[in-house]
Amino acid sequence: MPRIPVHTTDSAPEGSSERLQVLAKKYGRVLNIHGEMAHSPVVIAAYCGIIDAIAQHGSFDARTREAIALAVGAVDCCEYCQSAHTMAGTRAGLTEEQTIAIRRGDDDFDDKLGAMLKVVREAAQKVGEVDDRTWNAALTAGWSEDELAEAFAHLAVNMFTNYFNHYVETELDVPPAPALKAS
Structure with missing residues (x-):
């Protein structure tokens, strides 16, 4: 059983909801990992910061x-x-x-x-x-x-x-x- 809630795009805290919506759109739904990350705005922001940097500047296929x-x-x-x-x-x-x-x-x-x-x-x-x-x-x-x-x-x-x-x-x-x- 997870230790923290798996948020939906509607239940996510204010500092997380926009990022969670972007991830849900990208993956077709809210994955448990993303819904849990959304419980803490700093966690989902840190994750999105790294994946956004890779998307913008990365060269790997x-x-x-x-x-x-x-x-x-x-x-x-x-x-x-x-x-x-x-x-x-x-x-x-x-x-x-x-x-x-x-x-x-x-x-x-x-x-x-x-x-x-x-x-x-x-x-x-x-x-x-x-x-x-x-x-x-x-x-x-x-x-x-x-x-x-x-x-x-x-x-x-x-x-x-x-x-x-x-x-x-x-x-x-x-x-x-x-x-x-x-x-």
């Missing part, structure tokens, strides 16, 4: 963004985000099998993407630390320093949502991600 979200969600063991981003990832061009592989850390199907995912996984696992070998492997795979810097914004927004879901115990309102089987 949807497939790359969703792959990063899946990798970070798996590191953080966030069932909600793994489920939501499995759904979004398949819409962005990943197969369901690829979404599972990314969550397991078996992303050999795309060497360049896999190099980026190793960077964000390592950063998520090691409180932002990334080994020089991992960083340099991503550069060698074709990612630029600018793109690796941008990846931090994607890491941050996904850790924000993963931790928020754990913090308030968000209930799943999207189809669950496929179970990970032992390799």
